[in-house]
Amino acid sequence: MSIKSDKWIRRLADSYRMIEPFEAQQVKQNAKGKLISYGTSSYGYDVRCANEFKIFTNINASIVDPKNFDKQSFVDIIADECIIPPNSFALARTVEYFRIPRDILGIVSGKSTYARMGIVVSNTVIEPEWEGHITLEFSNTTPLPAKIYANEGVAQVLFLGADEVCETSYKDRNGKYQGQTGVTLPKA
Numbered sequence: 001m002s003i004k005s006d007k008w009i010r011r012l013a014d015s016y017r018m019i020e021p022f023e024a025q026q027v028k029q030n031a032k033g034k035l036i037s038y039g040t041s042s043y044g045y046d047v048r049c050a051n052e053f054k055i056f057t058n059i060n061a062s063i064v065d066p067k068n069f070d071k072q073s074f075v076d077i078i079a080d081e082c083i084i085p086p087n088s089f090a091l092a093r094t095v096e097y098f099r100i101p102r103d104i105l106g107i108v109s110g111k112s113t114y115a116r117m118g119i120v121v122s123n124t125v126i127e128p129e130w131e132g133h134i135t136l137e138f139s140n141t142t143p144l145p146a147k148i149y150a151n152e153g154v155a156q157v158l159f160l161g162a163d164e165v166c167e168t169s170y171k172d173r174n175g176k177y178q179g180q181t182g183v184t185l186p187k188a
């Protein structure tokens with residue numbers, strides 16, 4: 001297995017439409033000023049989160065159960081910034097839509113800018129032939145409110161090339177998150 005380079009990412013973004021929209025270089029600022037970087041890095045792709053957030057709340061006093069998830073456990077907001085309450089979490093989705101090749105495995109990891117502030121992005125595996133927007137999970141491990149910025153870098157996707165093509169891909173087994181758009185809650 002080998003990690004894929006910036007040249008490979010650019011090639012697949014063009015030929016396979018692996019990432020849309022795609023930034024071939026690191027973007028660090030716009031007309032408004034400095035940004036948390038996103039786009040192609042040496043051995044990965046820094047994704048942005050969209051402006052759709054689901055913030056966890058315990059006001060309904062339900063139990064967190066992955067087999068019977070209560071949608072009322074979240075408050076939906078659309079905004080350029082998301083404030084995550086202390087010791088809580090929020091969900092968002094990537095701006096980018098992914099199409100993963102059959103011989104590739106993607107790993108989502110948080111950016112150090114957020115990690116150094118106590119905001120953890122849960123690691124996620126993107127399986128061969130999965131496609132959709134990535135749902136991101138942000139945990140605020142601090143005793144203070146924490147801010148996430150929409151349309152700026154929040155996590156990095158690393159692409160690993162397989163030594164051998166898998167027998168059964170995510171698409172082959174009709175994975176429950178195939179083709180997801182928007183912020184997607186757990187499915188039993």
